[in-house]
Amino acid sequence: MRDSISRALLAGIAGVMLLALAAPAAQGQADLVGVAKREGRVVVYGSMESDVFAVIQKIFEGQYGIPVDYFRASSNGVMDRVLTESRAGKPLYDAVLTNRSPMMILKTQGVFGRYVSPSYGSYPSATRDPDDVLSPSYRQVVVSILYNTRLVKAEDAPKSLADLLDPKWKGKIVMPDPNVHTTTAVWLANLESVMGAQYRPFVERLAGQVTLAESFLPVVQKVIVGEFPLGITYVKYVYIFGNEGAPLDYVRLNPVLAEAHHVAISAKAPHPNAARLFVDVFTSRLGLLALAKAGEFVLVPGVYPSIKDAEKLRIVLMDDLSEQELKQFRDQVGSLFLKR
Amino acid sequence: MVLAAIGIGIILAFLALYPTAMLFYGSVSDAPLGVPGHLTLAYYRAAYGDPNTYRMIGNSFVFAAGAAAISLVVAGLLAWITVRTDAPGRALFELVAVVPNVLPPLLTATAWVLLLSPRIGLINVVAQRVGLPPFNVYSMPGMIFVEGLILAPLAYLIVSAALRSMDPSLEEAARVAGSHPLQAARRVTTPMIRPALLAAGLLNFVRALESFDTPSIIAIPARIEVFTTKVAREALTAYPPNHNLAATYAMSLLGIAMVLVYVYRRLTARTERFVTISGRGYRPHAIELGPWQYVASAGAILLLALIVLLPFCVLLLTSLLPFYSVPTWETVRQLTLKHYAFLLTSDRVARALRISTMLAVAGATLGMLLASAVAYLTVRTRVAGRGVLELLTFIPWAFPGTALAIGLLWGYVRLPVPIYATVWILLIAYVTRFLPYGLRAMTSTMVQVHTDLEEASRVCGAGLLHTFRRVLFPLLRPGFMAGWAILATIFMREFSTSLFLYTPRSEPVGPLLYHLWIDGLHGRMAALGVVVSLVSVVLVAGARRASRTQIAD
Numbered sequence: 001m002r003d004s005i006s007r008a009l010l011a012g013i014a015g016v017m018l019l020a021l022a023a024p025a026a027q028g029q030a031d032l033v034g035v036a037k038r039e040g041r042v043v044v045y046g047s048m049e050s051d052v053f054a055v056i057q058k059i060f061e062g063q064y065g066i067p068v069d070y071f072r073a074s075s076n077g078v079m080d081r082v083l084t085e086s087r088a089g090k091p092l093y094d095a096v097l098t099n100r101s102p103m104m105i106l107k108t109q110g111v112f113g114r115y116v117s118p119s120y121g122s123y124p125s126a127t128r129d130p131d132d133v134l135s136p137s138y139r140q141v142v143v144s145i146l147y148n149t150r151l152v153k154a155e156d157a158p159k160s161l162a163d164l165l166d167p168k169w170k171g172k173i174v175m176p177d178p179n180v181h182t183t184t185a186v187w188l189a190n191l192e193s194v195m196g197a198q199y200r201p202f203v204e205r206l207a208g209q210v211t212l213a214e215s216f217l218p219v220v221q222k223v224i225v226g227e228f229p230l231g232i233t234y235v236k237y238v239y240i241f242g243n244e245g246a247p248l249d250y251v252r253l254n255p256v257l258a259e260a261h262h263v264a265i266s267a268k269a270p271h272p273n274a275a276r277l278f279v280d281v282f283t284s285r286l287g288l289l290a291l292a293k294a295g296e297f298v299l300v301p302g303v304y305p306s307i308k309d310a311e312k313l314r315i316v317l318m319d320d321l322s323e324q325e326l327k328q329f330r331d332q333v334g335s336l337f338l339k340r
Numbered sequence: 341m342v343l344a345a346i347g348i349g350i351i352l353a354f355l356a357l358y359p360t361a362m363l364f365y366g367s368v369s370d371a372p373l374g375v376p377g378h379l380t381l382a383y384y385r386a387a388y389g390d391p392n393t394y395r396m397i398g399n400s401f402v403f404a405a406g407a408a409a410i411s412l413v414v415a416g417l418l419a420w421i422t423v424r425t426d427a428p429g430r431a432l433f434e435l436v437a438v439v440p441n442v443l444p445p446l447l448t449a450t451a452w453v454l455l456l457s458p459r460i461g462l463i464n465v466v467a468q469r470v471g472l473p474p475f476n477v478y479s480m481p482g483m484i485f486v487e488g489l490i491l492a493p494l495a496y497l498i499v500s501a502a503l504r505s506m507d508p509s510l511e512e513a514a515r516v517a518g519s520h521p522l523q524a525a526r527r528v529t530t531p532m533i534r535p536a537l538l539a540a541g542l543l544n545f546v547r548a549l550e551s552f553d554t555p556s557i558i559a560i561p562a563r564i565e566v567f568t569t570k571v572a573r574e575a576l577t578a579y580p581p582n583h584n585l586a587a588t589y590a591m592s593l594l595g596i597a598m599v600l601v602y603v604y605r606r607l608t609a610r611t612e613r614f615v616t617i618s619g620r621g622y623r624p625h626a627i628e629l630g631p632w633q634y635v636a637s638a639g640a641i642l643l644l645a646l647i648v649l650l651p652f653c654v655l656l657l658t659s660l661l662p663f664y665s666v667p668t669w670e671t672v673r674q675l676t677l678k679h680y681a682f683l684l685t686s687d688r689v690a691r692a693l694r695i696s697t698m699l700a701v702a703g704a705t706l707g708m709l710l711a712s713a714v715a716y717l718t719v720r721t722r723v724a725g726r727g728v729l730e731l732l733t734f735i736p737w738a739f740p741g742t743a744l745a746i747g748l749l750w751g752y753v754r755l756p757v758p759i760y761a762t763v764w765i766l767l768i769a770y771v772t773r774f775l776p777y778g779l780r781a782m783t784s785t786m787v788q789v790h791t792d793l794e795e796a797s798r799v800c801g802a803g804l805l806h807t808f809r810r811v812l813f814p815l816l817r818p819g820f821m822a823g824w825a826i827l828a829t830i831f832m833r834e835f836s837t838s839l840f841l842y843t844p845r846s847e848p849v850g851p852l853l854y855h856l857w858i859d860g861l862h863g864r865m866a867a868l869g870v871v872v873s874l875v876s877v878v879l880v881a882g883a884r885r886a887s888r889t890q891i892a893d
Contacts, residue, residue: 043844049859069844072855077839080581087374088753092761092843105580177560179573211478211561217860218557225664227457241860245662245674326579340563 029118032280033064035273041067042274045082046097047075048261049240052294059290060281066274074215075099076182079106086111086268094275097263097282099141101186101320106264107133113267115276119284123299129262137260138283139296142235142315143187145173145251146220151229158230158251161191162198165205174222175232177212179334182326183259184216184232189329190257190318207336224248239295239307252309255316258297345723348713352732355772359747360594360735366587366750373583373750383588392565400567403484403555404548410488411544412537415495418643420525423503424511426626427636433644434500435881440648441493442829442876443655444853445553447869451651452486453477453557460666462654478562487554491547492647494826495540498780501822502536503529505785505815511627521627534607536784542604543737543780546597550740552836567593568740576742583746590743597738601731652873659866679867688852689868693875695763696832696849700879703770704778704827708820710771711778716808719786720794730779737776741836744773749840761843769837774830778823785819821887825880832876 036042046053050072057068071093073081079102085091086109096106106112114132123136145164147157158164164173176184192199213219216233223231224246235256238248263282269275281287288298295305297315304310321329362373367384371377387393418437422430440448455463456477464474476482510532514524530537552568559569567589575586629636658664660675683689714733718726736744748769753760759768793815797807813820835850842851849872856865 050855051859051861071844072859073839074858076577076579076581079579080576081840083372083580084374084583084749085753087372088750088760089374090753090760101579109580174561180560180569180577182577182579212563214556214560215858217858221860221862225454225460226666227453227460237860241663321579323579338563338565 032273032277036066036271036277037064037274039066039271039274041069042094042271042278043069043071043092044095044097044278045071045073045078045093046095046263047073047078047099048097051240052291052296055290055294056282056287059286060278063281064277066277068278075102078102082106082111083109091266091268092270093266094269094271095263095265095278095282097138097261099183100137100260100262100318101182101326103134103262103264104320105323107131111267112264113269113272115265115279117276117280117283119280122285123283127299134262134264135279135283137262137299137317138288139261139291139298140258140315140317141183141261142256142258142297142313143183143216143232144235144253144256145230146223146233146235146238146248147230147251148223148226148228149247149249151226154249157249160251161195161253162202164209164230165202169230170209171211172228173210173230173232174213174219174228175210176215176219178337179330181215182321185326185329185334186259186318186321187232187257188333189321189325193319194255194257194316203333204336207339210337212337220248235307235310236295236297236305239305243295249308252313255314257318258315259318342723344713345717345721345726345729348710348717349725349729349732351710352714352729355768355775356732356735359744359751359772360739362750363587363590363739363743363747366584366746367591369584371584383585386585387588387592393570396565396567396570399480399564400549402480403487403566404545406480406484407487407491407548408541408545410484411491411495412499412541414489414492414643414647415499415540416530416537418492418640418647419496419500419503420529421636421640423500424508424525424529424627425521425629425633425636427629427633427640429637430640433637433640435877435884436644436648437496437500438493438825438829438880439652439873439877440490441497441826442832442873443651443869444833444835444850445490445551446557446835446854446857447655447865448490448651449486449554449557451654452489454654454664455650456482456486462666463650465666478558480562480564483554483558483562483564486558487548487551489647489651490551490554491544494547494777495544497822497826498540498543498777498784499533499536501781501819502533502784502788504818504822505788506532507788508627515627521629521632524627533784535787536780538604538607539780539784542600543776546593546600546738549596550593550738550743552740552742571740571743586743586746590739590747593740593743594735594738597734598731601734605727605730655866655869658862659870661863664862679863682864683867683871688847692847692849692852693871695846696872697875699763699766699770699848700828700831700876703767703831704824706767707771707775707778707827708782708824711775711782711823712816712820714775714779715782715786716812719783720791730783733775733779736772737774739773741773741834742840745769745837745840748772748837760841761846763846763848765841766838766846766848769841770827770831770834773837774827774834777826777830781819781823781826782816785816785822789815818887821883825883828879828883829876832879833872 053070057070060068075098078096078098082093082096112133116132120128120136127136145158178185178188188203195202211228213222219231219233220237220241222228224241235250238250242248263279265275265279285300288300289303292298292303292305297305366373368379369377370380370382421427422434455461456475458464458474458476461477468474510528511524514528549567552572555566555569559566571586571589575582657667659679662674662676714729717723718730752765759765793811794807797811833850833853835854838848838850839854842848853865853868856868
């Protein structure tokens with residue numbers, strides 16, 4: 001499902017446009033708040049880290065006094081749960097937020113209803129879903145090489161992906177297994193457009209250089225404890241764990257790939273108005289600023305997470321993989337990573 | 341009696357067969373559950389048309405057999421020292437031995453990676469200082485070793501219960517006849533507790549076959565493909581997840597487990613052979629080891645170091661540091677209690693502890709009552725179809741936790757009773773999945789108690805219930821409480837089934853630990869792990885107190 005959104009977004013992030021991300025529009029707001037309060041609560045399923053979500057939750061609950069129940073799982077777990085509940089005819093969720101690829105699949109399966117929040121108006125039009133189902137990308141998760149600063153000096157760290165193939169790093173790099181971790185599969189598949197003809201030889205040799213783990217989180221943990229000096233994982237961990245004293249820095253890849261995240265409302269939400277109100281707050285300027293403060297890359301010009309050089313990164317959004325494309329990727333590239 | 345058998349049969353059949361039928365239907369339907377589809381064998385063809393499947397099955401069998409064997413050796417030795425000898429400190433050892441049962445396997449496996457990783461593993465760091473080659477945990481031997489230690493406490497609970505109810509006069513006879521204590525243990529004690537050893541081995545073999553925790557931590561980096569990693573790759577992390585294929589793999593595991601249960605029943609068919617508690621008076625009597633008692637204690641401490649102390653120390657250290665790193669003098673200055681402070685202030689933690697304690701106490705009690713009834717019917721009576729009862733309890737346990745959860749979800753979400761998304765579905769799931777553990781503890785104890793005591797009671801005019809309460813139950817209490825302790829400690833931290841079935845408002849400890857883990861909050865997770873261990877030790881100590889058999893001279 002190659003689309004032009006990511007290219008346009010890139011242009012957007014490049015910073016030509018002036019965004020005026022306003023607070024949720026006031027029109028009809030009073031009515032919505034009243035009905036939402038009567039619904040009593042809002043149930044959100046998502047793959048956002050509980051601590052980051054708690055930032056938004058606090059804002060929302062503080063503003064409207066409507067409690068939020070948050071079910072946190074991996075992006076795959078979220079997709080799985082949403083599909084199962086929908087098929088069984090017992091959807092308990094009001095809103096869902098996770099990576100682009102699973103959100104696209106859920107959208108195709110028809111589990112979401114249409115909703116255009118007043119706050120969407122402030123996003124670049126190229127990021128809007130033409131079907132009015134998914135929100136514009138409220139955050140982007142950026143993938144790069146992280147390293148343990150106690151084991152690797154900045155000047156010795158790799159400067160590019162190709163540097164990972166240096167024999168001195170053999171067995172010293174950890175990355176998620178693209179056969180069990182989908183975002184890694186999407187990342188590897190998207191490298192093809194970045195690397196061109198160099199792609200195939202690169203992945204073939206990379207497969208022999210790395211040790212695999214289950215997902216991005218175990219990867220960064222292994223880098224933090226020093227089990228592996230280098231790991232391929234999310235850049236935001238430099239902020240999240242670095243804040244707590246973890247010895248982490250990242251390689252400024254050019255470009256650096258990122259996956260978009262979206263939020264959408266259930267077609268059969270038990271608390272539809274509370275869900276709308278929640279999405280309004282979540283995608284508002286206030287919400288995005290709070291996310292950026294918690295280490296996230298968001299779509300507000302001039303607003304960056306407090307990660308060194310975050311403002312200098314050239315971020316390219318990844319294209320999502322369809323079910324068929326993912327299967328094909330695993331047969332052709334994933335299998336390289338299964339060889340011992 | 342027949343009515344009781346029918347009643348219990350119906351309960352068991354519902355618990356076991358309903359989710360199984362859902363899984364079976366899923367494995368032969370070409371559409372996801374909830375969507376009307378057609379019958380197909382395509383998933384079986386996909387699963388077994390792949391030549392890699394057979395290599396994977398080979399790996400899985402090596403892994404499961406190795407892990408089960410290690411667990412039996414460790415548990416058997418430890419149980420013998422703590423229950424049958426006068427080794428000093430054995431009461432404490434016994435309590436400590438169940439602690440790892442309360443640690444989620446994910447935590448224990450992570451701890452062992454921190455101990456045995458080639459570069460930073462603490463044991464390897466020490467080994468290299470003294471000139472020994474490092475042990476690579478990312479290998480088949482590494483995986484077998486870690487899983488074997490994770491499974492040892494379960495085997496310990498079953499084997500020690502059997503040893504406790506064993507009539508020691510046979511051992512004494514061997515001693516009188518001139519056997520050394522070790523000889524007596526090998527030639528007399530081991531054959532007598534064979535049903536318990538077989539049961540523990542069987543349970544652990546299948547448990548290892550369907551475990552994903554150790555493989556996800558070790559097999560993925562080692563690039564070894566086992567059953568569960570293949571299911572994860574092809575079915576659960578497919579886009580979108582393919583529950584039908586997962587159900588197909590689950591059905592094969594069911595087939596394997598059923599064959600093993602059949603073998604087990606054949607091997608223990610002549611139960612009379614193992615009767616050791618009869619109308620003759622007996623008093624449990626510890627073997628006097630003389631000066632060897634200190635060697636026995638040292639051995640027990642070594643075994644406990646492997647299954648509890650080392651991983652627990654890593655956990656404790658993780659809970660006291662902002663971030664775990666190989667300990668140095670620098671580490672001492674970093675020690676902090678902030679993760680424990682988080683536990684005290686978090687409503688989510690308090691709620692999870694409340695829910696899980698309730699599930700542990702209520703679930704273990706319900707589970708053991710059901711297990712006792714089934715054990716009685718299968719061991720004590722000649723009711724037709726009693727073999728089927730036992731088989732029924734084994735069916736759900738043959739599935740990986742995730743697969744069973746899928747079956748339960750599909751099943752209970754359709755019931756008109758509002759049970760989905762409440763704690764009740766967790767209670768049902770726990771009892772359904774772990775009943776065999778309770779049943780093993782009960783059955784292996786029950787086969788050792790001769791019927792003459794009950795018969796005496798009946799002849800004296802006591803009714804069935806009275807006989808059960810006054811005669812049978814006191815004799816069976818060690819088995820009952822051992823089973824209760826196993827179930828309570830597992831329920832306290834169960835996660836793989838819970839993860840699919842809980843909702844944010846009914847979040848138990850297991851999923852909470854898992855979420856702290858996937859959010860990278862290892863310090864908080866470790867702190868919660870330590871607290872849950874303490875809660876579980878209290879539960880086990882309570883169970884032990886209640887299990888003391890009082891037999892009048």
